[in-house]
Amino acid sequence: MENAKLGEIAWLDLTVEDAPAIRDFYKSVVGWTAQEVNMGEYSDFSMISSETNNPAGGICHARGPNAELPAMWLPYFLVADVEAAVAQVKANGGSLYTEIKSMGSDKFAVIKDPAGAACALYEKG
Template sequence: MWTHGHFYWNELMTRDPDTVRAFYEATVGWRFAEHNLTDGSLYWVAFAGDTPVAGVFAMSGPDFEGVPDNWMPYLAVDDVEARLEAAVAAGATVIRPAFTVPAVGRFAILRQPGGGAIGWMTPA
């Protein structure tokens, strides 16, 4: 079960998923399961034991030009659209409007006042 306002997921965005997966396997013992996303790209879920703990997303294409490797945290929220509207009214800018990942949830990416990027999601 998830709780509104709590951190729910972390995702490493990288241009070199093989190297970062090897790093986390060697240093913290994570194992990875590969998934094909609906757009044809690959995604890896990291596991600590049997518990999924993070994802690895391969950045490619012009949308990520100049973006360094980074961790993207996701907060669980009760209603992505309503919370995104409130965030914009409070000074946030939308990086990626609300979208659905089937069987995972509804997401949006925003830049909070001060510049930090964060994902908000309503888990499925």
């Protein structure tokens, strides 16, 4: 995921009510370790591969920027221009779970495709 190319999965998040319990579940089941990601009043978690020592995905609280997201693994697909991609979502029968959001110089939006499946479109800044 670190060297994702356009159209590939650039990140993977899981948003849940009890992030510490689910963090511990995946630590036990998959063998990941966790690094805290300070979100201000709470911490989310970057899950680290034991083999590569690289981030494998995130486990997030259903709060703050993730408050409106359902509990599910959410792939972030890398796009060149998130605004143009969101326009295509709307033009092709999809809809938005979130408006376009900024995270530093990066931008993303969580979408729902015409079949109802969710994913995020991610533009690296």
